[in-house]
Amino acid sequence: MAWTAAATLTIPVTLANVGTFALLTALAVTQTEVSRRIERQRRILSNGPHINMTSVWLLPAGLLVPPQLVAVLGTVLYVYLAFRSWSGTRPGEAHRVAANATTMILSGFAAGLVADVFSGHGMVAVALAATAFFTANTALTGLGLYLAAPEKATAEGCLGNMDDNLLELATLCVGGLLVMVLTTEPLLSVLVILPLYVLQRSVLIKRLEELATTDQKTQLLNATTWQDGAQREISRAQRENGSFGALMIDLDHFKRINDTYGHLAGDDVLKAVAAVVKQETRAHDLVGRFGGEEFVALLPATSKEDAIVTAERIRQRVSELIISTKTNEGAAVDIQRQTASIGVAAYPLDGASIEEVMASADAAVYAAKHGGRNRVVGSVEVALAAA
Numbered sequence: 001m002a003w004t005a006a007a008t009l010t011i012p013v014t015l016a017n018v019g020t021f022a023l024l025t026a027l028a029v030t031q032t033e034v035s036r037r038i039e040r041q042r043r044i045l046s047n048g049p050h051i052n053m054t055s056v057w058l059l060p061a062g063l064l065v066p067p068q069l070v071a072v073l074g075t076v077l078y079v080y081l082a083f084r085s086w087s088g089t090r091p092g093e094a095h096r097v098a099a100n101a102t103t104m105i106l107s108g109f110a111a112g113l114v115a116d117v118f119s120g121h122g123m124v125a126v127a128l129a130a131t132a133f134f135t136a137n138t139a140l141t142g143l144g145l146y147l148a149a150p151e152k153a154t155a156e157g158c159l160g161n162m163d164d165n166l167l168e169l170a171t172l173c174v175g176g177l178l179v180m181v182l183t184t185e186p187l188l189s190v191l192v193i194l195p196l197y198v199l200q201r202s203v204l205i206k207r208l209e210e211l212a213t214t215d216q217k218t219q220l221l222n223a224t225t226w227q228d229g230a231q232r233e234i235s236r237a238q239r240e241n242g243s244f245g246a247l248m249i250d251l252d253h254f255k256r257i258n259d260t261y262g263h264l265a266g267d268d269v270l271k272a273v274a275a276v277v278k279q280e281t282r283a284h285d286l287v288g289r290f291g292g293e294e295f296v297a298l299l300p301a302t303s304k305e306d307a308i309v310t311a312e313r314i315r316q317r318v319s320e321l322i323i324s325t326k327t328n329e330g331a332a333v334d335i336q337r338q339t340a341s342i343g344v345a346a347y348p349l350d351g352a353s354i355e356e357v358m359a360s361a362d363a364a365v366y367a368a369k370h371g372g373r374n375r376v377v378g379s380v381e382v383a384l385a386a387a
Helices: 002-010 015-034 036-045 055-064 067-084 094-117 123-148 155-159 162-184 186-213 223-240 254-261 263-279 304-319 354-370 380-386
Strands: 244-251 286-291 294-300 322-326 332-336 340-347
Touching: 002 067, 002 094, 015 036, 015 055, 015 067, 015 162, 015 186, 036 186, 055 067, 055 094, 055 123, 055 162, 067 094, 094 123, 123 155, 123 162, 162 186, 186 223, 223 244, 223 286, 223 294, 223 354, 244 263, 244 304, 244 354, 254 263, 254 332, 263 286, 263 294, 263 304, 263 322, 263 332, 294 304, 304 340, 340 354
Parallel strands: none
Antiparallel strands: 244 294, 244 340, 286 294, 322 332
């Protein structure tokens, strides 16, 4: 508000500025209206920082019109989004809309300052202005998300993942091109609406695909997707006379956690264990959640002995976890000494189909449970003999 007030008192607004502002406003409102259903769905399905397309309009505004008009454009655009795209959703709450609008307006101001320093709208000035916009937006958004819930804050949750940031950079690239168009052939700027619509639609489709294949509590593959991947892997192994290891991981006494601390604490335990399993397996391994407290992992081109080594690492890491969470009543609690029983099987040693391999792993889990829990079993016969 201070920046806008100072600009209003010291920077004159020309007729050309008003024309550029009016064109940007009309384009932004039109694009918002055309894609409002997509934007609403993306906002509802967003998991973490939500990247919308307002950078496309506020970056050119920051470079081509005075700050007071940047503030007006940001306010108009976010109020319009709130009523047309986000109405009735949590992200549409007034304080969130105000925070988002303020962040984007300040980012536009930062871009304008950098452009002024480099005196013009050449390629270097636009690139540096876009960098300033991205830096300011990331810093302010990350700070806001951190302050909203510091006890649960993570770097990815506050700053977004690689895909989030690439999407924001892509919109800034379009915004940079729009600066060039507006300074040479302003009427051609209307052509930006269709590419933006396709980009938003593509991002929504990608998000829907993620939701269809991912367990939302743990971000691992869901049971159906894991089974499909396992079938492909066994077909490959059959063609190439290969092998793979399979792990079935079952948390011990998990029901006690839900009964003692509540289901939210239980969810935090599942997330922590899922993270351990993901960290202790390779990027191309298939890791999924089969429901409840049961996880599975398929390790391509892995012998049973190597699979047992991996399972032992997972078992050890799980037993060392200290999970800070809260009870249903909101009391802080640390859950530790959680253990897991892990069954290991291998193709083709323990079965000729994925069903037979996993049945063998399941039997090994059963043996581990009856053998005292918190252990890895790679052979039911060996476990029974030891018992």
